[in-house]
Amino acid sequence: MAKYLVTGGFGFVGSHLVEELIKNGHKVTVLDNLSNGHLNNLKHVSKEVMSYIGNVEQLQSTQFVETFDGIFHLATAPRSSSLKDPMRDIESNCKGMIAVLELAKSHNAKVVFTSNSGIYGSTTDGSAINERSINNPTTPYDANKLVSEYYCKIYHNIYGVRSAVVRFATVYGERQVVNEKLNWRPLVATFVKNVLNNEDVMINGDGEQTRDLIYVKDAVQGVIKAMDSSVVDADIFLLSTNKETSVNQVLIAVEDIVEKKARIKHSEPLKGDIRRMRYDYSKAKSKLGFEPKYTHRDGIMKLVEYSRAHLSN
Numbered sequence: 429m430a431k432y433l434v435t436g437g438f439g440f441v442g443s444h445l446v447e448e449l450i451k452n453g454h455k456v457t458v459l460d461n462l463s464n465g466h467l468n469n470l471k472h473v474s475k476e477v478m479s480y481i482g483n484v485e486q487l488q489s490t491q492f493v494e495t496f497d498g499i500f501h502l503a504t505a506p507r508s509s510s511l512k513d514p515m516r517d518i519e520s521n522c523k524g525m526i527a528v529l530e531l532a533k534s535h536n537a538k539v540v541f542t543s544n545s546g547i548y549g550s551t552t553d554g555s556a557i558n559e560r561s562i563n564n565p566t567t568p569y570d571a572n573k574l575v576s577e578y579y580c581k582i583y584h585n586i587y588g589v590r591s592a593v594v595r596f597a598t599v600y601g602e603r604q605v606v607n608e609k610l611n612w613r614p615l616v617a618t619f620v621k622n623v624l625n626n627e628d629v630m631i632n633g634d635g636e637q638t639r640d641l642i643y644v645k646d647a648v649q650g651v652i653k654a655m656d657s658s659v660v661d662a663d664i665f666l667l668s669t670n671k672e673t674s675v676n677q678v679l680i681a682v683e684d685i686v687e688k689k690a691r692i693k694h695s696e697p698l699k700g701d702i703r704r705m706r707y708d709y710s711k712a713k714s715k716l717g718f719e720p721k722y723t724h725r726d727g728i729m730k731l732v733e734y735s736r737a738h739l740s741n
């Protein structure tokens with residue numbers, strides 16, 4: 429049994445990660461400021477989780493009962509709000525990362541940091557991006573994720589802090605929610621909500637922009653494999669499916685599964701939006717043993733089932 433801290437553990441991916449760690453017999457502590465996370469996400473395991481409600485960037489003033497073997501660092505302000513509030517993004521992402529690395533240094537804990545494949549910007553010809561591709565961040569969020577990755581490297585080189593970095597493709601699945609206050613409208617969850625509730629579906633631009641969609645339980649397996657691996661030098665791994673799906677194709681799949689036609693509206697393309705995404709996960713496959721198992725149809729069906737049971741508006 430290991431003792432883990434999960435920052436952002438009440439959020440979408442974090443709550444699935446916590447659930448899986450507990451299932452694997454580990455002791456888990458969560459730190460989250462609930463800006464986009466919900467206590468309900470872990471209601472079913474709440475007795476097994478010690479939780480601290482607070483900002484990751486103020487970690488140094490939190491007195492933990494445990495000494496941690498590992499820290500999964502997921503807490504982040506969403507990408508969608510980073511153009512509007514870049515200062516806030518630096519607080520959560522850059523200061524948060526340094527606070528996590530300082531804690532890791534004092535606990536001798538390994539860190540797994542969840543970064544974003546959006547750091548690469550867009551592929552022009554649809555060829556798969558890999559870890560050697562050129563970084564081209566298009567939002568403050570992506571720039572701050574990249575800086576945070578460098579902090580992991582620096583803390584390893586100077587202080588010997590062990591870490592691994594995973595860059596997620598677009599993650600979707602149960603418990604991902606739309607948060608209008610934070611301008612956070614994740615693609616699949618938004619379409620499922622709109623179609624189930626007979627709301628207009630807004631497509632930014634022509635809808636031919638593509639995503640590499642990874643189901644949340646596949647993403648969580650990759651994160652755990654990164655922690656369990658011998659990687660300690662802040663090496664970077666893409667967690668993805670190496671498949672391109674357009675926004676229009678996602679909507680068709682949702683309509684098909686829900687068995688309802690959507691009312692579609694088009695708006696201008698989003699600023700900083702990425703045109704094409706496809707990421708090669710062969711490095712994660714060979715070095716971490718990562719392989720996604722769920723098809724898009726499986727994953728979207730699970731999200732629809734969950735949303736039918738939980739959505740009231």
Ligand SMILES: NC(=O)c1ccc[n+]([C@@H]2O[C@H](COP(=O)([O-])OP(=O)(O)OC[C@H]3O[C@@H](n4cnc5c(N)ncnc54)[C@H](O)[C@@H]3O)[C@@H](O)[C@H]2O)c1
Nearest residue numbers: 436439440441461462463464465483484502503504596599
């Ligand atoms: N979901 C995706 O498609 C995706 C893609 C690429 C990378 N990621 C990364 O994966 C991680 C998890 O993403 P998610 O989709 O679960 O997001 P999420 O918003 O559901 O989870 C983030 C959690 O962090 C908490 N949080 C935000 N700011 C905080 C702060 N300053 N201090 C403490 N807690 C704070 C939120 O309340 C939330 O519970 C993030 O690091 C994100 O950048 C996600």
